[in-house]
Amino acid sequence: xxxxxxxxxxxxxxxxxxxxxxxxxxxxxxxxxxxxxxxxxxxxxxxxxxxxxxxxxxxxxxxxxxxxxxxxxxxxxxxxxxxxxxxxxxxxxxxxxxxxxxxxxxxxxxxxxx
Amino acid sequence: xxxxxxxxxxxxxxxxxxxxxxxxxxxxxxxxxxxxxxxxxxxxxxxxxxxxxxxxxxxxxxxxxxxxxxxxxxxxxxxxxxxxxxxxxxxxxxxxxxxxxxxxxxxxxxxxxxxxxxxxxxxxxxxxxxxxxxxxxxxxxxxxxxxxxxxxxxxxxxxxxxxxxxxxxxxxxxxxxxxxxxxxxxxxxxxxxxxxxxxxxxxxxxxxxxxxxxxxxxxxxxxxxxxxxxxxxxxxxxxxxxxxxxxxxxxxxxxxxxxxxxxxxxxxxxxxxxxxxxxxxxxxxxxxxxxxxxxxxxxxxxxxxxxxxxxxxxxxxxxxxxxxxxxxxxxxxxxxxxxxxxxxxxxxxxxxxxxxxxxxxxxxxxxxxxxxxxxxxxxxxxxxxxxxxxxxxxxxxxxxxxxxxxxxxxxxxxxxxxxxxxxxxxxxxxxxxxxxxxxxxxxxxxxxxxxxxxxxxxxxxxxxxxxxxxxxxxxxxxxxxxxxxxxxxxxxxxxxxxxxxxxxxxxxxxxxxxxxxxxxxxxxxxxxxxxxxxxxxxxxxxxxxxxxxxxxxxxxxxxxxxxxxxxxxxxxxxxxxxxxxxxxxxxxxxxxxxxxxxxxxxxxxxxxxxxxxxxxxxxxxxxxxxxxxxxx
Numbered sequence: 001x002x003x004x005x006x007x008x009x010x011x012x013x014x015x016x017x018x019x020x021x022x023x024x025x026x027x028x029x030x031x032x033x034x035x036x037x038x039x040x041x042x043x044x045x046x047x048x049x050x051x052x053x054x055x056x057x058x059x060x061x062x063x064x065x066x067x068x069x070x071x072x073x074x075x076x077x078x079x080x081x082x083x084x085x086x087x088x089x090x091x092x093x094x095x096x097x098x099x100x101x102x103x104x105x106x107x108x109x110x111x112x113x114x
Numbered sequence: 115x116x117x118x119x120x121x122x123x124x125x126x127x128x129x130x131x132x133x134x135x136x137x138x139x140x141x142x143x144x145x146x147x148x149x150x151x152x153x154x155x156x157x158x159x160x161x162x163x164x165x166x167x168x169x170x171x172x173x174x175x176x177x178x179x180x181x182x183x184x185x186x187x188x189x190x191x192x193x194x195x196x197x198x199x200x201x202x203x204x205x206x207x208x209x210x211x212x213x214x215x216x217x218x219x220x221x222x223x224x225x226x227x228x229x230x231x232x233x234x235x236x237x238x239x240x241x242x243x244x245x246x247x248x249x250x251x252x253x254x255x256x257x258x259x260x261x262x263x264x265x266x267x268x269x270x271x272x273x274x275x276x277x278x279x280x281x282x283x284x285x286x287x288x289x290x291x292x293x294x295x296x297x298x299x300x301x302x303x304x305x306x307x308x309x310x311x312x313x314x315x316x317x318x319x320x321x322x323x324x325x326x327x328x329x330x331x332x333x334x335x336x337x338x339x340x341x342x343x344x345x346x347x348x349x350x351x352x353x354x355x356x357x358x359x360x361x362x363x364x365x366x367x368x369x370x371x372x373x374x375x376x377x378x379x380x381x382x383x384x385x386x387x388x389x390x391x392x393x394x395x396x397x398x399x400x401x402x403x404x405x406x407x408x409x410x411x412x413x414x415x416x417x418x419x420x421x422x423x424x425x426x427x428x429x430x431x432x433x434x435x436x437x438x439x440x441x442x443x444x445x446x447x448x449x450x451x452x453x454x455x456x457x458x459x460x461x462x463x464x465x466x467x468x469x470x471x472x473x474x475x476x477x478x479x480x481x482x483x484x485x486x487x488x489x490x491x492x493x494x495x496x497x498x499x500x501x502x503x504x505x506x507x508x509x510x511x512x513x514x515x516x517x518x519x520x521x522x523x524x525x526x527x528x529x530x531x532x533x534x535x536x537x538x539x540x541x542x543x544x545x546x547x548x549x550x551x552x553x554x555x556x557x558x559x560x561x562x563x564x565x566x567x568x569x570x571x572x573x574x575x576x577x578x579x580x581x582x583x584x585x586x587x588x589x590x591x592x593x594x595x596x597x598x599x600x601x602x603x604x605x606x607x608x609x610x611x612x613x614x615x616x617x618x619x620x621x622x623x624x625x626x627x628x629x630x631x632x633x634x635x636x637x638x639x640x641x642x643x644x645x646x647x648x649x650x651x652x653x654x655x656x657x658x659x660x661x662x663x664x665x666x667x668x669x670x671x672x673x674x675x676x677x678x679x680x681x682x683x684x685x686x687x688x689x690x691x692x693x694x695x696x697x698x699x700x701x702x703x704x705x706x707x708x709x710x711x712x713x714x715x716x717x718x719x720x721x722x723x724x725x726x727x728x729x730x731x732x733x734x735x736x737x738x739x740x741x742x743x744x745x746x
Contacts, residue, residue, distance in 0.1 A: 033671060048508050051538040053491035077488040080541035080558065081549055082508040083665045087703055092672035100549060100668050 019067030026105040027064065027098055034098050036091040037061050043085030043095055049078045057085055057095060064102060073106050118228070120332070121221040124339040127346030128220060134350055134471075135358045142362065145379035150371045157369025166368045174360050175199055179442035180391065186259065187272060191391070193256025195357075200249045208242060224342070227300045227314075228335050234309040247313040250300075253293050261290065272392050277408075279420075285348040291341040299338050302331035351470040353416065359386040360443060373449035381418075381453060382473075384445045388415035394437035394447070399660055403681040404674035406430065411437045411447045414454070420470060426669065428454035432678075433548065433666030435630035439656050455550030489557050492540055495565050500532035503571035503593075505562075505585070507578030508541050509699035515714075516577050516699050519721035520598060526724050527610040532569055534562075542576075544584040548666045559589055566591055575601045577717065579628035579698045580665060586632060597628060599638040599697045599716050606644055613645050613723045618692040620646040620719070623682070623705070624658035625698035638697045638716055645723045649689050659685060661696075663704030676708055683709040695719060 027034050037058075044056035055078045064072050076099055085095040146154065157163065172178045175196045181188030202223070209223035210216050212233055222229060234243035262269045264286075278286065297314065304310025305318030306327035321327060349355055363383050371380050394411040395401055401410060409430040417424035428451050438447040504524065506517040517533075524531045540562060543555035566574060566589075574595045576582045582597045589595070596604075605611035622642055628634050635655055642648045653659050662670075662678030683705050687694055694711045696702050705713040 046512065048538065048541050049489075049491075052493060052540075077554075078491065080489070080543075080554075081545040081551070081665075082541040083545055083700075084508050084512055087509075087512055087663075087700075094668075094671055096545075096549075096665070097668045 014066050020069055021067040022109055023069055023102055023105040024064050024067060027101045030101050031094055031097045033093045037093050038091055040090060042088045042090060046084045046088045048082045048084060049080050053078060072102065076103050120336045120339050121225060123343030124221055124224065127343035131346040131349055139362055142379040142383055147378065150380065153369045153371055154366060157365065162368040166365045169364050169368065170361055177442065183393065183440065190256045190259040190263065193252050194260065197249055197253035197256065201253065204246060204249065208246065212239060225335065227303050231303050231307045232309060234311065243311040247311040250293065250297060251313050254297065257290060257293055272396050281348060282352050285345060285352040285354055288341040288345040291337065292345065295334050295338040295341055299331055299334035302327045302334060306331060353390045355386045356389040359383055363387040367444065373446040375449065375453065377453050377457065381450050384450060385415045385418040387443050388412060388445055389443065390416065391442060393440050393442060397436045397440045399678050400432065403678040404670065414451060424454055430669040431667055432660050432662065432664040434626040434660035434664060439630055456552060458550060487557055488554050489561065492561050495568065497565050497568040498532045499570050500530050501571060502529050502531040502573045502575060503534050503566055503569050504531050505534045505574060505576045505581060507576060507581040509580065509703065510577045511538065513699040513702055516717050519717040520577055522721040522724065523602065523611065523717065526728050527605050532571065534565060542581040542584050544580045545665045547584065549668060563589055563591060566593060577699060579625045579632065580700065583627050583632050597634060597697065599641055600634065602716065602720050603637045603641050606641065612725045612728045613720060614725050616646050616723055618646050619649055620693045620695045621649045621651055621686050621689065621691040622654060623661065623686055623694060623696040623701055624654060625696060625701050626658065626660050626664065628697055629658050630656060641716055641720065642695055645720060649691055651686060653686065661701040661704045663700045679704045679708045687711045693719065
């Protein structure tokens with residue numbers, strides 16, 4: 001059948017039953033400034049790694065907060081911890097520690113439910 | 115009288131601590147690497163041995179370094195250490211010369227007065243008693259200071275003193291009891307027999323005037339022996355272990371052993387050599403500006419000693435190096451902290467009192483399992499042949515003024531350079547290394563190294579001290595690595611860069627990674643003095659402050675950072691300069707948010723002062739090259 005250039009996008013609803021917020025909770029507990037993120041995207045715009053590949057800390061922050069951990073788990077490894085995002089963040093989120101803690105959380109919880 | 119049961123606690127304690135220290139030293143020696151064992155053996159039969167003895171005398175007994183930085187604190191440490199040493203030395207001589215026979219058991223010397231109560235009535239004996247009383251008075255004066263320090267640390271010139279654990283407190287109490295109980299015991303005995311000199315004699319005769327001195331003396335001799343015994347037995351589990359360990363540390367260090375990058379017996383010896391004197395706490399800006407009082411090096415050492423989880427302490431540090439520079443014991447605090455960061459959040463041993471006597475051997479953390487490369491997305495390496503390669507660094511890209519100025523300087527000097535990360539390059543790897551992620555850092559190091567090699571450059575100039583440090587220490591490129599302040603100074607010396615003189619008042623902030631971190635103090639100051647009216651401050655050299663922006667600290671929040679930055683900026687701009695100059699893009703960025711004074715990098719100041727003649731000349735030379743290449 002002809003598709004006429006249209007397609008049906010996949011469902012985008014957030015399912016809190018299947019989502020796992022342990023990583024988000026761990027990060028928030030140890031770095032409360034994570035809550036201050038307004039998803040402005042300054043971090044992604046200035047990112048050294050983002051210059052080479054698809055890597056957006058803004059996206060990862062949102063996903064981790066939702067408890068959708070599939071993308072962040074591997075994508076966080078792309079971060080070089082250079083610290084530009086921390087300097088440009090208008091809300092004073094300690095983004096380097098967010099990445100560091102999230103990586104730590106994945107190491108900690110891996111092998112359990114993930 | 116040759117023996118009395120009250121000496122038993124002292125004897126137990128003394129022989130326990132002697133055997134324990136020897137056993138520990140053997141274990142530490144056994145755990146050294148083969149090369150370090152050879153170093154130590156060689157050090158034993160060379161100049162290092164003499165040097166160590168001299169250092170032990172000057173540092174462990176006299177406490178010269180503490181005396182230099184803080185006289186009252188130094189006097190306190192000296193009177194306790196040197197005084198106690200003299201008391202033991204002269205006590206042994208006393209027992210040997212005046213005792214019933216030569217070569218006595220140690221308790222005979224320590225409790226000499228008890229076994230020879232009639233000693234010291236006249237002549238030489240009287241003079242000797244005076245000497246012993248004098249030494250005891252010397253120790254007691256230090257003890258008074260120590261007790262006051264516990265309650266008001268400002269008396270000895272410290273803003274904060276170290277917080278103690280229960281075991282430390284018991285050991286501290288027993289240490290404090292040793293000398294007063296000796297004083298009272300000796301006084302009672304002297305009072306009963308009419309002996310003693312100006313201290314014990316006077317006090318003794320006064321006490322004997324209304325108390326039964328003969329009967330009262332005995333319990334105090336017991337107390338004296340007990341407090342010595344308890345102190346010796348608790349010694350291995352408390353900070354007082356630094357007394358024997360520091361001697362071993364000095365031998366190891368003078369033999370050429372260094373911390374390196376893995377946990378081992380040398381780092382353990384260093385952690386035990388920390389006396390928690392509190393000088394690092396006073397130097398730390400996290401304490402003075404940000405009000406954090408539990409992350410300083412003294413607490414890190416304490417945590418390592420008692421097998422605590424020090425992961426958060428290890429990461430909550432600006433790595434500015436002020437504590438290491440001030441440490442009177444000379445402990446390599448930065449490398450030890452880096453080791454703790456690399457080890458990660460490992461599981462800790464079960465902690466118990468017994469564990470602190472019999473520690474597990476320090477086994478280096480197992481190598482992390484090789485994972486897939488994290489940065490495989492980095493593109494094909496682009497490069498251009500050039501004489502000089504310029505690496506701006508991530509932070510410089512956030513302060514474009516610096517990289518534009520550097521380009522201006524390169525052009526003015528007519529250099530054939532290649533701006534390696536002009537369109538954004540990979541990070542240098544230092545931030546990852548500071549976070550303890552060496553494997554990931556190595557990937558970036560390999561990526562950058564390849565570009566530098568292929569470009570065929572013989573000089574690498576970088577604008578960021580953070581990058582400079584890692585290029586200098588961990589890249590092993592075979593290329594000369596220069597920070598831009600060094601490079602500019604060289605251009606000025608060679609006459610390749612002609613600059614005007616501006617009459618602006620400038621103070622210089624020395625970035626930690628450049629100054630204490632890499633030992634570059636003079637070049638930036640010389641460049642600034644060449645082009646501006648440089649105002650010297652007390653922070654120009656090794657005593658420089660941290661701006662608070664340091665990438666080394668993962669845990670510090672932005673408010674505390676800006677508090678540190680504000681304090682540092684106001685300290686530096688006391689003389690109301692026109693410009694606050696620095697040599698680090700991160701320092702520049704941090705300061706410009708907190709001060710009204712203009713903040714500029716050295717490169718920007720220099721680029722602004724390039725003379726007109728030079729500008730014209732460089733324009734001509736660029737044109738010539740283009741003509742030659744047939745571009746015109």
